[in-house]
Amino acid sequence: MALRAAQRQVVTERLAGHLLASGLARTSVRQLAAAAGISDRMLLYYFRDKAEALGEAMGHVAAQLGGRLEAALPAGARRPPERLLAEAARIATDPEVRPFMALWMEVIAAAARGEAPFAGIARQVTAGFLSWIETRLDIEDAERRAATAGLILAAIDGLALLEIGAGAERAAAAAERAGDVRFTS
Amino acid sequence: MALRAAQRQVVTERLAGHLLASGLARTSVRQLAAAAGISDRMLLYYFRDKAEALGEAMGHVAAQLGGRLEAALPAGARRPPERLLAEAARIATDPEVRPFMALWMEVIAAAARGEAPFAGIARQVTAGFLSWIETRLDIEDAERRAATAGLILAAIDGLALLEIGAGAERAAAAAERAGDVRFTS
DNA sequence: TCCGGAATGTAGCGGTTGCTACATTCCTGG
DNA sequence: CCAGGAATGTAGCAACCGCTACATTCCGGA
Numbered sequence: 001m002a003l004r005a006a007q008r009q010v011v012t013e014r015l016a017g018h019l020l021a022s023g024l025a026r027t028s029v030r031q032l033a034a035a036a037g038i039s040d041r042m043l044l045y046y047f048r049d050k051a052e053a054l055g056e057a058m059g060h061v062a063a064q065l066g067g068r069l070e071a072a073l074p075a076g077a078r079r080p081p082e083r084l085l086a087e088a089a090r091i092a093t094d095p096e097v098r099p100f101m102a103l104w105m106e107v108i109a110a111a112a113r114g115e116a117p118f119a120g121i122a123r124q125v126t127a128g129f130l131s132w133i134e135t136r137l138d139i140e141d142a143e144r145r146a147a148t149a150g151l152i153l154a155a156i157d158g159l160a161l162l163e164i165g166a167g168a169e170r171a172a173a174a175a176e177r178a179g180d181v182r183f184t185s
Numbered sequence: 186m187a188l189r190a191a192q193r194q195v196v197t198e199r200l201a202g203h204l205l206a207s208g209l210a211r212t213s214v215r216q217l218a219a220a221a222g223i224s225d226r227m228l229l230y231y232f233r234d235k236a237e238a239l240g241e242a243m244g245h246v247a248a249q250l251g252g253r254l255e256a257a258l259p260a261g262a263r264r265p266p267e268r269l270l271a272e273a274a275r276i277a278t279d280p281e282v283r284p285f286m287a288l289w290m291e292v293i294a295a296a297a298r299g300e301a302p303f304a305g306i307a308r309q310v311t312a313g314f315l316s317w318i319e320t321r322l323d324i325e326d327a328e329r330r331a332a333t334a335g336l337i338l339a340a341i342d343g344l345a346l347l348e349i350g351a352g353a354e355r356a357a358a359a360a361e362r363a364g365d366v367r368f369t370s
Numbered sequence: 371t372c373c374g375g376a377a378t379g380t381a382g383c384g385g386t387t388g389c390t391a392c393a394t395t396c397c398t399g400g
Numbered sequence: 401c402c403a404g405g406a407a408t409g410t411a412g413c414a415a416c417c418g419c420t421a422c423a424t425t426c427c428g429g430a
Contacts, residue, residue: 004376025298029418040419042378050418102297105346109294112287112349113210126350143358150347150359151366155336158343161290162335164297165311173328174335181336182367188397189407214388225389227408235388 008046011036015057016064020099024106027054051117058107058121062128065100069132078138081183085152088133089175092156093163101160108157129153148183193231196221200242201249205284209291212239240302243292247310250285254317263323266368270337273318274360277341278348286345293342314338333368 018035019027026035029050033043047053072091079087092101104125111122130149137152139145155178163171203220204212211220214235218228232238257276264272277286289310296307315334322337324330340363348356 007377023298025300028416030416039379041380044419045377105297106294108346108349109291112290113208115210122350126347130351130355144362146355147358147362150351150355151340151362154343154347154356154359155340156343157346158339158341161293161342161346162311162339164293165307166315166335170315170331170335171339173332174339177329177332177336180369182369183362184365184367192407213386215386224409226410229389230407 004046011038011043011046012053012056012060015053016060019054019057019061019103023103024110029053055117055121058117061100061103062121062125065097066128066132068097068100073136075135077136079136080138081148081152082181084133084136085155085181086179088152088156089159089178092159093168093172093175098163101157102164104157105160105164126153189231196223196228196231196238197241197245200238201245204239204242204246204288208288209295214238236302240306243302243306246285246288247306247313250282251313251317253282253285258321260320262321264321265323266333266337267366269318269321270340270366271364273337273341274344274363277344278357278360283348286342287349289342290345290349311338329370 014036015032018032022035026032027050029043030040032050032053033040036043043053044050047056069091073087091097107118107125108122110118130146130153133149133152134145137145137149139148159171159175159178162174199221200217203217207220211217212235214228215225217235217238218225221228228238229235232241254276258272276282292303292310293307295303315331315338318334318337319330322330322334324333344356344360344363347359
């Protein structure tokens with residue numbers, strides 16, 4: 001039966017929604033299954049193990065975020081780093097994007113702890129972000145472009161962190177201040 | 186007996202060392218006790234519960250970091266934001282400070298997940314960082330100074346995140362690029 | 371209609387979690 | 401020297417963890 005594949009897809013989408021809503025807090029097999037509206041037995045029928053289920057769900061989340069980013073800031077046009085930083089900061093603090101950033105923080109922390117499968121996911125998503133930024137940056141020198149992309153990504157992630165530790169208003173003020181940043185040379 | 190208080194202090198210091206070395210990965214009561222060289226029974230004799238033990242240990246870590254920061258960049262002199270950003274980035278990527286930043290990332294993520302006692306710890310430490318930065322910033326307008334401090338803290342935290350997701354070299358390149366940043370007005 | 375595999379339920383295994391009841395030893399003040 | 405609290409050990413509880421063996425139900429093709 002292809003029923004299994006179809007159900008698996010449905011479950012994956014529900015898991016992605018659950019992760020965006022609840023983060024990595026409630027991610028035991030039983031809790032994930034409950035969130036998807038199935039039994040834990042079936043979750044491990046659709047997926048080999050917990051890591052595979054989380055990996056698929058995170059992949060779905062990443063694809064979702066990718067679509068949003070593409071819509072908000074289409075490729076093609078290359079921007080000066082100042083403008084890209086300001087626009088990226090605006091996007092990252094957008095209420096609709098906030099759940100993605102919050103989840104992203106947890107994934108990175110789990111990766112830092114060495115938890116599978118998050119270490120791989122973190123490297124993959126980070127590389128995607130960096131490439132996304134680089135292709136929108138009008139800096140010719142590749143090395144400088146890479147370093148600038150890294151700094152911009154750091155600023156964006158840092159703003160998300162600041163929001164957790166100091167509240168949304170403070171993060172918003174800092175994001176606005178990012179508009180005053182200029183890059184020499 | 187004052188023995189209990191003395192032992193509690195020793196245990197607190199050992200727990201702090203363990204957290205710096207291993208992060209929040211191995212923080213079950215039994216694992217914490219083993220790291221401190223005592224039985225789990227005694228850990229919960231010195232501390233009311235796991236949260237209190239972690240709270241005390243994190244407090245000790247924060248104090249340690251505070252001392253290092255004070256030594257590296259004494260208060261008194263106020264610096265332009267560009268210089269402070271560059272110096273703070275240098276300190277944050279210092280190998281001796283790296284364990285603190287790694288642990289800090291995990292605490293923030295745990296706070297985002299709402300885990301006690303990390304939510305409170307995160308707010309407290311973030312406020313401390315922001316105040317530390319503000320008192321070293323030679324910007325007169327209080328609002329602008331606060332916003333700038335937030336942005337600098339975001340950049341530093343973001344660099345630590347980048348190190349996790351993209352490796353130390355990439356983070357170092359981005360940190361160096363931070364030296365090219367200028368603030369208008 | 372019945373056979374066989376897909377789909378699903380039931381029950382449980384061995385392990386870890388935070389925490390505690392109870393017993394015992396240690397040490398000090400009177 | 402002994403009473404009594406401080407300090408410590410032993411054992412275990414109930415809940416949860418990821419995962420699986422086994423039984424059962426469902427359903428389409430021959």
